[in-house]
Amino acid sequence: MPKIYPPGEKSQAAHISDGIFVAEDGANLPLRHWLPEDEPKAVLIALHGFNDYSHFFDGPGRYFSSQGIACFAYDQRGFGAAPRRGLWAGEAAYTSDLKILASLLKQRYPNRPIYLLGESMGGAVIITAMSKTKMPKIDGIILSAPALWARSTMPWYQTSLLWTLAHSMPWLTLTGRGVRITPSDNIEMLRALGKDPWIIKKTRVDAIHGLTDLMDTAYSSATSLQGNTLLLYGEKDEIIPKKPTYKFLQKFMETNAADKTVAFYPKGYHMLLRDLQASTAWKDIAAWIYSTTQKLPSGADNRAQHVLAQLTSPTSKQ
Template sequence: MLYDDFWLTASDAAPLYVNRWYAEQAPKAVVMVSHGMAEHGGRYARLGQALVAAGYELYAHDQRGHGKTAQRGVLGMYAENKGWQRVVDDLANLNHHIRQQHPNVPIFLLGHSMGSYIGQAYLMHHSCSLQGAILSGSNYQPVGLYKAAASIARFERWRQGATGRSALLDFLSFGSFNKAFKPTRTKFDWLSRDPQEVDKYVNDPLCGFRCTNQLWIDLLEGLQQITPVNQLKQIDADLPLLVIGGSRDPVSDGKRLEDLTAALREAGHRNTLLKIYPDARHELLNETNRDEVTTDLLGWLDNALSHSRRSHPETQEPA
């Protein structure tokens, strides 16, 4: 396996840091990752190794406000304005870059947690650029809940400023996640049953930080956009979709993944598969059963590669 990193210029000229895992021979398909909140693309190296061994290639960029991309911005903040649209457009730019490097090679999207929401927004406008998509550790809540939370986030922005980091928002979002796992060893036991993986996260200076008020506003407004079934109908109904999560993930608790899958199917996406892993927590790829999860992902990717797509991904341009 080979590794490379580079800076990709986004549509608004912002620099994005990108990790790439690959082999010398051409891949049968490429996977691009949209990572979660308060983490970064470098954490997907183990997945990259497994994908490369199976004939795939992996690109994982550090989203705005995250990882090394944040070195040229603000940690925990997408942008001063239009942050949600910018992170969605970044996926289009990465897809276009991959298409330039690998013309006519199928591309998959893997979105985890926050990245799954950004990924859904991307799918609504760029489904034809992909062979399939995986939504990991996702969620599905009533739009009214997101509206109420956005009102609180806007109040906190008024109180602290856009770059303020609200303890209230942190408590309302993450404050209860560890309760089901008492007695707890760290604040992040809800991520995985594997204490070594939790420690890696805790000891990573680019993980676990508190995001800004502006990012929360951007995210919650984005969630309001992607949640209605009428919006989900914008995703190409022919696109293979895989929804995965752990039954003890406090973000989704299994039930919310079922709700998401039901909403996608109601929107006409019959080629949607749901897989919930018993007792697993939020980060399936860092869980004690990660080998099982990875094997399942590779099997789904291989199967989705055989699916004949009606669209023409090589014609897709970034927004």
């Protein structure tokens, strides 16, 4: 049977100490920060994607801190240098950790708006937390290529194979070798990730099964996700397909569309925040944080409106 490896018993009050987010069960989750020189105007918590870790936010974090935004990113359980590396902690663990850290930073910065940013799996964690958990007051969420490839949008043979492997050899590890996909056009960055010892390169089947469960939950939360939201998607994304993303967005925009901004980047890949044109997305995010009602500088929101309008057109063949 596929297993999850949840947190231990609560043994202490969660706190932040010397680059560590100490959870209630005593788990030490490495915490990075990028702080502006002066008092921050806003606070942003960033969550990394599957098999990644908090270092993913180094470039964006340095940029946002220069714009007066205090940034924090931590290694989620099972990833990077966090405990139980390679093991899936479960949806409840990931959303609970986010909730607790948001509460701690809200105490540290009581008069500053709090934003959440999630890339890929991190985006799915944020969607789930905001839809299913009683979170502290969050002023806005940013979802960069959120992991929304739910089972209902996968071919039957893919879901069948995952179920079979997860229930027969959950310990089996997969490397992805031979799979020809391009996660980013930033080749130098990809080569660095290949040499980074903290990037997980052999993935357990039960972790993939857990990620898919999380994507199922996030995908089904399209109509229950409330509040100011900015969703960014690269049209060259080869990791999270267009079909589930577009279906999610069509439902997502049905409720409170005025609070939601969608941005499509024609030259963007899955790693939008680390692509060669990453600064374009960074500038859009900063502009959105400081004025959620204005148009994005890049015009990526206009592009998204055009694409989504075509999807709902009676003459559309998509």
